[in-house]
Amino acid sequence: xxxxxxxxxxxxxxxxxxxxxxxxxxxxxxxxxxxxxxxxxxxxxxxxxxxxxxxxxxxxxxxxxxxxxxxxxxxxxxxxxxxxxxxxxxxxxxxxxxxxxxxxxxxx
Numbered sequence: 001x002x003x004x005x006x007x008x009x010x011x012x013x014x015x016x017x018x019x020x021x022x023x024x025x026x027x028x029x030x031x032x033x034x035x036x037x038x039x040x041x042x043x044x045x046x047x048x049x050x051x052x053x054x055x056x057x058x059x060x061x062x063x064x065x066x067x068x069x070x071x072x073x074x075x076x077x078x079x080x081x082x083x084x085x086x087x088x089x090x091x092x093x094x095x096x097x098x099x100x101x102x103x104x105x106x107x108x
Contacts, residue, residue, distance in 0.1 A: 067100025
């Protein structure tokens with residue numbers, strides 16, 4: 001995976017997690033509906049960032065991104081929600097990232 005693609009996917013993952021967490025906060029944590037405005041902006045940023053991927057098909061970009069998203073989600077859980085991932089969480093993330101690499105490095 002080249003550094004530009006990794007940066008795009010990492011930025012997209014952060015934007016998606018922030019956007020989805022805003023909705024989670026409103027619907028599950030009783031936060032103000034005002035959280036939905038930056039949440040929606042963040043989700044739009046996520047979608048735009050994925051269009052910058054060098055993948056030749058949208059589905060391939062989304063599939064490869066999935067592994068990075070899973071890893072980033074566990075990082076969010078640990079850093080923001082203060083819930084440490086289990087060894088099973090980490091094993092699953094490793095498998096997902098391996099799948100991401102197979103998709104990105106596979107022959108066409």
